[in-house]
Amino acid sequence: MRHFFTTTSVFLLSAGMTLAQSAPVRPEQKADEEIARMVGYSMTRGGASAFLETLTDTIGGRITGSPESRATAELILKTLKEAGFDNAHFEEYELGSVWQHGAAKGEVISPVRRALYIGSYGWVPGTPGPIEVPVADFGAPGEGHVPKPEQVRGAAVIVDLRSSGVSSTYAGTRVMIARQLEQAGAAAMFIVSDKPDRMVYTSAFGFYPRGPLPILSIASEDAALLRRLLAKGPVRVLLEVQNSFGADPGRERNVIADIEGADATEMVLLTAHFDSWDPAQGANDNGAGVATVLEAARILKALKIRPKHTIRFVFFSGEEQLANGSRAYVEHHKGELDKIRAVINTDAGAQAPLGLQLNGRQDLEAATKKLLKPLAPFGADGVFMDADFDSDHESFMVVGVPAYSLRVERGDYDVRHHTIVDTFERIDPSMLGIHTAVMAVVAYQFANADERPGRRLSPVEVVELLKRTGLEPLYRLEYPDAKP
Numbered sequence: 001m002r003h004f005f006t007t008t009s010v011f012l013l014s015a016g017m018t019l020a021q022s023a024p025v026r027p028e029q030k031a032d033e034e035i036a037r038m039v040g041y042s043m044t045r046g047g048a049s050a051f052l053e054t055l056t057d058t059i060g061g062r063i064t065g066s067p068e069s070r071a072t073a074e075l076i077l078k079t080l081k082e083a084g085f086d087n088a089h090f091e092e093y094e095l096g097s098v099w100q101h102g103a104a105k106g107e108v109i110s111p112v113r114r115a116l117y118i119g120s121y122g123w124v125p126g127t128p129g130p131i132e133v134p135v136a137d138f139g140a141p142g143e144g145h146v147p148k149p150e151q152v153r154g155a156a157v158i159v160d161l162r163s164s165g166v167s168s169t170y171a172g173t174r175v176m177i178a179r180q181l182e183q184a185g186a187a188a189m190f191i192v193s194d195k196p197d198r199m200v201y202t203s204a205f206g207f208y209p210r211g212p213l214p215i216l217s218i219a220s221e222d223a224a225l226l227r228r229l230l231a232k233g234p235v236r237v238l239l240e241v242q243n244s245f246g247a248d249p250g251r252e253r254n255v256i257a258d259i260e261g262a263d264a265t266e267m268v269l270l271t272a273h274f275d276s277w278d279p280a281q282g283a284n285d286n287g288a289g290v291a292t293v294l295e296a297a298r299i300l301k302a303l304k305i306r307p308k309h310t311i312r313f314v315f316f317s318g319e320e321q322l323a324n325g326s327r328a329y330v331e332h333h334k335g336e337l338d339k340i341r342a343v344i345n346t347d348a349g350a351q352a353p354l355g356l357q358l359n360g361r362q363d364l365e366a367a368t369k370k371l372l373k374p375l376a377p378f379g380a381d382g383v384f385m386d387a388d389f390d391s392d393h394e395s396f397m398v399v400g401v402p403a404y405s406l407r408v409e410r411g412d413y414d415v416r417h418h419t420i421v422d423t424f425e426r427i428d429p430s431m432l433g434i435h436t437a438v439m440a441v442v443a444y445q446f447a448n449a450d451e452r453p454g455r456r457l458s459p460v461e462v463v464e465l466l467k468r469t470g471l472e473p474l475y476r477l478e479y480p481d482a483k484p
Contacts, residue, residue, distance in 0.1 A: 043437060045295070048291040048429075048436045051290075055287050059071050060281050095252050099122065104216060104243075118190075118239075120215070123208040123210060130239070134155045178211060190218040214241045214243075258313075267311065268443055268447045269340060269344065270442075271345045299440055349408060356405070360469040371449060393405050397462075400458065
């Protein structure tokens with residue numbers, strides 16, 4: 001609450017002082033006034049929170065390719081149209097596969113009977129009905145430590161991989177072990193969850209368009225039970241996982257809307273993905289991001305802001321699988337990538353904003369610091385050189401476009417991430433207002449700047465960036481048939 005009252009009062013006071021002046025308004029004064037109005041609207045309208053409540057309570061979880069995902073795209077489009085975005089539209093693309101998330105049941109049946117807390121990873125097959133199988137413990141992967149058929153054939157195999165990891169080493173190892181287990185004849189793979197209180201995790205990263213075998217998150221407490229039992233003798237479990245794949249590839253859609261600039265030859269993109277997982281409501285990941293970008297768009301429209309360059313709002317589907325929506329956007333718009341001044345993506349939850357992550361682009365630092373100065377009262381004027389492939393900014397990063405991520409305090413994001421507690425009531429409404437203000441101001445600043453923050457990198461420079469940031473192995477995993 002300290003951020004709310006302090007920051008709002010600073011901006012509203014600034015607005016009052018500007019309005020009180022009778023002298024001709026200089027360009028910088030006009031910018032200050034417009035920024036103050038944007039912030040005031042963001043902090044007082046409550047539009048982001050209202051939209052997020054509608055999204056989470058009426059639609060809920062939004063798996064890519066599902067009816068819920070389609071309903072979300074339609075809700076976003078309807079909201080944009082009602083706000084006056086006559087140019088808002090869908091752009092469709094083809095999915096590699098459509099996956100239906102079925103129920104997952106697990107139970108120890110020998111030497112004791114005990115229910116297990118498990119959850120399926122995304123885009124992995126189910127079991128062929130109920131199966132009774134032995135349990136094997138592979139432990140932690142390591143150099144030269146590979147599954148042996150005589151030890152894992154026909155078994156549900158426990159693997160020590162921390163389930164919410166996103167590093168290239170983790171992701172590559174998870175996929176490699178899954179493939180090795182399938183080749184060795186394992187019946188299923190248990191990945192030990194690192195969530196507290198018997199919560200399980202889900203993800204499809206590395207498994208889309210189709211994983212090699214049933215892959216399950218198992219509560220750490222339940223994995224510990226299985227290991228205690230295994231120390232005393234053989235253990236058998238009953239598993240039934242009812243996942244299925246559609247017969248046809250399926251289609252998905254992104255939602256796009258523009259505020260056209262006086263000079264439409266360049267543009268700034270504000271982006272967020274609207275797909276989520278379905279154990280909960282996808283409130284923090286990434287309903288909050290969608291709500292704040294959407295509300296920023298509505299506020300800029302309501303205030304009749306006419307930027308120097310176009311501001312485009314893009315809502316992606318398919319991020320949770322392989323950044324499918326943003327990849328499709330890049331392919332569909334490849335002829336205009338040189339027109340993009342910057343992409344600013346939000347997908348880190350509604351915690352206190354700190355600034356922008358530059359994803360290794362040191363050449364962007366000086367210009368970005370200057371553009372973020374109006375956000376100093378929020379403490380959101382920082383620049384961070386970290387680089388990752390954690391969200392849709394990666395699709396622009398690998399084609400050389402300046403790609404930013406909104407950086408926030410971590411808070412308890414990792415605890416809630418992809419779990420049953422990613423729900424609306426855990427989101428702070430005042431923080432949604434602050435995020436809306438930050439996204440609106442960032443879009444305004446980048447679109448009105450006299451110069452671009454940096455240029456588009458060449459393919460050779462992209463390779464150098466990926467090597468320098470340690471992302472080249474992950475790039476090779478995600479783009480096995482492509483080169484920057």
